[in-house]
Amino acid sequence: ALNQNLAELSGDINVSFEFFPPATESMEQTLWNSIERLSKLKPSFVSVTYGANSGTRDRTHSIIKDIKERTGLVAAPHLTCVDATRDELRAIAKDYWDNGIRNIVALRGDLPPGAGKPEMYANDLVALLKEVADFDISVAAYPEVHPEAKSAQADLLHLKRKIDAGANRAITQFFFDVESYLRFRDRCAAIGIEAEIVPGILPVSNYKNLLKFAGFTNVKIPQWLHQRFEGIADDDQMTRNMVGASIAIDMARVLSREGVKDFHFYTLNRSELTYAICHTLGVRPKA
Numbered sequence: 151a152l153n154q155n156l157a158e159l160s161g162d163i164n165v166s167f168e169f170f171p172p173a174t175e176s177m178e179q180t181l182w183n184s185i186e187r188l189s190k191l192k193p194s195f196v197s198v199t200y201g202a203n204s205g206t207r208d209r210t211h212s213i214i215k216d217i218k219e220r221t222g223l224v225a226a227p228h229l230t231c232v233d234a235t236r237d238e239l240r241a242i243a244k245d246y247w248d249n250g251i252r253n254i255v256a257l258r259g260d261l262p263p264g265a266g267k268p269e270m271y272a273n274d275l276v277a278l279l280k281e282v283a284d285f286d287i288s289v290a291a292y293p294e295v296h297p298e299a300k301s302a303q304a305d306l307l308h309l310k311r312k313i314d315a316g317a318n319r320a321i322t323q324f325f326f327d328v329e330s331y332l333r334f335r336d337r338c339a340a341i342g343i344e345a346e347i348v349p350g351i352l353p354v355s356n357y358k359n360l361l362k363f364a365g366f367t368n369v370k371i372p373q374w375l376h377q378r379f380e381g382i383a384d385d386d387q388m389t390r391n392m393v394g395a396s397i398a399i400d401m402a403r404v405l406s407r408e409g410v411k412d413f414h415f416y417t418l419n420r421s422e423l424t425y426a427i428c429h430t431l432g433v434r435p436k437a
């Protein structure tokens with residue numbers, strides 16, 4: 151079975167990597183080391199998050215600019231609409247376009263506590279961006295349903311609206327239940343979404359942080375994942391990395407066998423696990 155898998159893995163897999171603006175100088179060094187290492191795998195794009203309501207948009211932009219200059223990679227800033235007016239968003243988009251940025255990850259962003267119904271949803275942002283210029287746009291999708299959605303079907307219809315507004319692909323929230331991704335992909339196809347539903351892979355090396363984070367997101371942590379980290383949550387980092395990588399590698403191989411060709415990685419600004427998973431998928435440095 152192993153031989154057969156390796157044969158399957160010779161296909162053309164496309165990867166993309168997500169980073170976030172670092173908070174300290176030492177984290178900045180880690181980020182650049184990771185970008186440098188992962189850039190060798192020639193990702194189709196890399197993206198940099200923007201914390202909605204955090205006022206750090208300038209940092210997202212400057213990292214994007216630096217990535218483009220230092221590596222020549224296609225770099226996509228994340229842009230949220232929950233914390234900006236339409237005029238501000240148009241100005242930001244125009245500025246990005248004028249600076250040679252052609253790719254954007256378009257999001258609504260989380261609502262601040264106590265906020266009422268938002269003025270814009272992500273589909274409105276996609277439409278606004280497309281009015282400014284012909285950006286390549288990625289949007290978010292939720293195989294296990296966005297926490298605010300009235301129902302799974304309503305959430306799916308909202309995703310379709312984003313694609314119909316001009317988005318080129320959807321990147322999923324991270325997940326561990328591969329079946330839920332595969333079912334979701336089927337439901338997207340059934341409703342007429344032709345754009346790629348790119349699985350977002352979170353290589354886990356810090357199980358405790360994962361539990362904290364998964365709480366806000368509706369992402370199921372299956373029993374088998376608890377079991378794999380049982381007893382090593384505070385163990386040596388290298389040991390946790392190996393366990394985390396093996397989990398993501400197992401998932402990636404199943405996805406690859408199910409015909410998935412595009413993978414997006416939530417790198418958390420580290421390269422070790424993501425590089426190992428890409429390598430196993432047959433993604434190798436290109437000249």
Ligand code: FAD
Pocket residue numbers: 198199200201202228229230255256257258259260261270271272273289290291296297298299300304305306308312321322323324350
């Ligand atoms: P939407 O697609 O607008 O959906 C939000 C909710 O509203 C859903 O429940 C949807 O079903 C519902 N909805 C949509 N349209 C309507 C409508 N017309 N009427 C009523 N309900 C509607 N957050 C950040 O702050 N910065 C980031 O950089 C960032 N990057 C992300 C990257 C990815 C790949 C993913 C998956 C998420 C990211 N997020 C980021 C988180 C995201 O901002 C939150 O999940 C946010 O709550 C929803 O954003 P969205 O773009 O999915 O919103």
